[in-house]
Amino acid sequence: MVTATEDQTVIEIPIFLPAGENTLFGIRTLPAGHxxxxxxxxVVLSGGGTPLSTGVNGxxxxxxxxxSSAGFHSLRFDYHGVGESTGDPDRFHxxxxxxxxxxxxxxxxxxxxxxxxILIGECFGARTALSVAASTHHDVLxxxxxxxxxxxxxxxxxxxxxxxVEHSLFTYVKRGFTPRTLKRxxxxxxxxxxxxxxxxxxxxxxxxxxxxxxxxxxxxSRGFLDALRRLSEKGIQTQLVYGDQDDFIGDLQRAGSAVxxxxxxxxxxxxxxxxxxxxxxxxxxxxSSLVEFTDRWLSRRARD
Amino acid sequence: xxxxxxxxxxxxRSSLGGSTIQVRYIGVSGQEILVCLTAPEAxxxxxxxxxxxxxxxxxxxHYRTEVELGRTLARHGFATLRFHYRGTGHSKGDxxxxxxxxxxxxxxxxxxxxxxxxxxxxxAFLGSRLGGCVAAAVTASAPGSPLVLWxxxxxxxxxxxxxxxxxxxxxLAQHGNHPDVRVGGQLDASDSVDVHGYPVTRALIxxxxxxxPDLLGDRARPILLLQVGKSTHLRPEYAGCAQGWTSQGxxxxxxxxxxxxSWWFRGAGFGRDDTDRxxxxxxxxxxxxxxxxxxxxxxxKAAAGGIW
Numbered sequence: 001m002v003t004a005t006e007d008q009t010v011i012e013i014p015i016f017l018p019a020g021e022n023t024l025f026g027i028r029t030l031p032a033g034h035x036x037x038x039x040x041x042x043v044v045l046s047g048g049g050t051p052l053s054t055g056v057n058g059x060x061x062x063x064x065x066x067x068s069s070a071g072f073h074s075l076r077f078d079y080h081g082v083g084e085s086t087g088d089p090d091r092f093h094x095x096x097x098x099x100x101x102x103x104x105x106x107x108x109x110x111x112x113x114x115x116x117x118i119l120i121g122e123c124f125g126a127r128t129a130l131s132v133a134a135s136t137h138h139d140v141l142x143x144x145x146x147x148x149x150x151x152x153x154x155x156x157x158x159x160x161x162x163x164x165v166e167h168s169l170f171t172y173v174k175r176g177f178t179p180r181t182l183k184r185x186x187x188x189x190x191x192x193x194x195x196x197x198x199x200x201x202x203x204x205x206x207x208x209x210x211x212x213x214x215x216x217x218x219x220x221s222r223g224f225l226d227a228l229r230r231l232s233e234k235g236i237q238t239q240l241v242y243g244d245q246d247d248f249i250g251d252l253q254r255a256g257s258a259v260x261x262x263x264x265x266x267x268x269x270x271x272x273x274x275x276x277x278x279x280x281x282x283x284x285x286x287x288s289s290l291v292e293f294t295d296r297w298l299s300r301r302a303r304d
Numbered sequence: 305x306x307x308x309x310x311x312x313x314x315x316x317r318s319s320l321g322g323s324t325i326q327v328r329y330i331g332v333s334g335q336e337i338l339v340c341l342t343a344p345e346a347x348x349x350x351x352x353x354x355x356x357x358x359x360x361x362x363x364x365x366h367y368r369t370e371v372e373l374g375r376t377l378a379r380h381g382f383a384t385l386r387f388h389y390r391g392t393g394h395s396k397g398d399x400x401x402x403x404x405x406x407x408x409x410x411x412x413x414x415x416x417x418x419x420x421x422x423x424x425x426x427x428a429f430l431g432s433r434l435g436g437c438v439a440a441a442v443t444a445s446a447p448g449s450p451l452v453l454w455x456x457x458x459x460x461x462x463x464x465x466x467x468x469x470x471x472x473x474x475x476l477a478q479h480g481n482h483p484d485v486r487v488g489g490q491l492d493a494s495d496s497v498d499v500h501g502y503p504v505t506r507a508l509i510x511x512x513x514x515x516x517p518d519l520l521g522d523r524a525r526p527i528l529l530l531q532v533g534k535s536t537h538l539r540p541e542y543a544g545c546a547q548g549w550t551s552q553g554x555x556x557x558x559x560x561x562x563x564x565x566s567w568w569f570r571g572a573g574f575g576r577d578d579t580d581r582x583x584x585x586x587x588x589x590x591x592x593x594x595x596x597x598x599x600x601x602x603x604x605k606a607a608a609g610g611i612w
Contacts, residue, residue, distance in 0.1 A: 014316035014327040016309035023309050023318055027394055050364050054393050056501045083367055086320055282501045
């Protein structure tokens with residue numbers, strides 16, 4: 001193991017760094033006795049659902065402290081329009097990852113003498129990492145992409161566009177009208193059921209609305225596939241991780257031959273599924289297992 | 305807008321649109337808390353505001369609101385101190401040790417830092433959601449200090465009910481499950497329950513056993529109570545608090561920020577959310593109210609130790 005614990009042998013320094021027309025807030029985590037000249041940085045990017053640099057329940061904080069206690073520099077930052085960073089909040093659309101923000105972070109690392117990085121991103125952060133790693137001039141050694149969406153949709157549209165792909169509204173309503181569901185919907189939890197029903201109808205209706213990028217929301221993203229191909233050509237070690245209960249698994253299956261080469265053991269990039277629901281880091285047990293996975297994955301990188 | 309930034313002595317500084325921000329860690333090794341001090345750029349601050357933030361998913365949901373509030377307050381002459389409780393956000397410390405007592409202790413450190421950095425003795429307090437209880441607890445020992453309560457949690461039992469509803473909605477919508485054991489029941493059986501990826505511990509809930517009005521006590525002060533929601537009427541629990549405080553001689557103002565903010569839910573994934581609009585409207589109301597209270601007192605130190 002690189003290390004299995006976060007301890008107090010790290011130093012944390014708040015920073016502001018330029019990225020395009022914005023100023024981003026971040027936290028550098030440094031190992032005690034750090035030397036930038038011989039260091040590799042780990043940059044941790046949060047998902048769009050919890051875009052703060054802390055991540056869900058401090059996931060990004062834990063990863064940064066863990067990797068830094070093992071000798072890496074690490075950096076986590078707030079996207080533009082989020083947290084302490086300047087800028088107006090943008091929509092989080094997977095077709096437009098925040099590459100300027102990440103390039104700014106990598107440029108900052110270069111200015112402090114760190115020329116090599118490993119990128120770790122979750123969901124929207126994973127897509128941003130994949131996109132930049134494939135194109136940046138900064139030396140990216142490896143990418144760990146946690147549950148990167150395969151289609152390009154906007155934050156909040158994941159379920160609605162998936163439903164639109166998988167089911168018609170009639171099919172969905174029919175599934176909901178079972179005696180058991182109706183009994184519960186009329187009982188003490190009727191408000192919760194009403195809310196869910198309202199949102200389902202609204203989201204499915206919205207998914208049919210005309211939109212300039214309508215088609216792209218339902219098919220495998222060209223940007224996603226192009227990034228994987230470029231990373232393969234450049235020989236950058238890339239690991240994608242999904243939970244076997246993530247609804248992206250259905251997208252992977254529908255993608256078929258487009259992603260099949262990445263599902264083979266030993267392929268690079270490589271797609272791995274682990275038990276559970278990974279997307280959104282919606283349980284502390286998942287977060288802990290992913291922190292451990294990250295630790296093991298980085299150990300292998302350090303040996304290589 | 306002019307922008308500049310620097311990091312010296314492990315303090316990050318930036319300026320934007322008439323305000324400056326200074327971010328650093330304070331405290332003993334291993335227990336440091338992150339503090340963010342926003343102040344007017346071109347003049348000395350007239351008064352200070354300490355902001356006690358929410359917890360769990362609410363912390364993320366409300367974060368930008370508090371950042372924007374700090375910038376707005378700075379443009380009107382206030383210095384604002386935000387901080388992350390130990391065990392949360394970017395601060396150090398053990399998350400499992402998070403209790404009302406530890407949060408109040410961190411708030412007191414934040415107050416000391418604000419007064420040391422600015423030499424201000426006029427301090428107001430603002431608490432959002434569960435942070436409302438923390439703000440009430442620290443304000444109780446500051447006679448006459450104005451208190452702003454932004455959609456405060458009056459009692460821990462309500463917080464648990466909201467958590468329960470949130471887990472039920474997500475379980476139904478995303479997994480098609482109807483959990484048989486409620487959040488409260490799960491907490492009775494174990495030390496912690498997971499709500500959307502955030503552990504809510506029994507120790508934390510038990511530490512909030514005293515209601516907000518009891519934490520605040522009976523020393524009169526100005527209070528602004530902001531309700532966030534779709535209703536045009538003040539919720540009974542808030543109306544009851546306002547009535548009780550008024551009868552005790554408090555100067556109480558209530559207002560409603562009309563809009564839907566999905567507390568406990570992360571991101572834009574669930575329904576329409578008016579966080580940005582509510583944030584903007586709420587910030588203006590807070591600034592207007594604080595300036596009005598300042599004008600009423602003539603920005604002078606009140607007699608007998610009051611600091612507003």
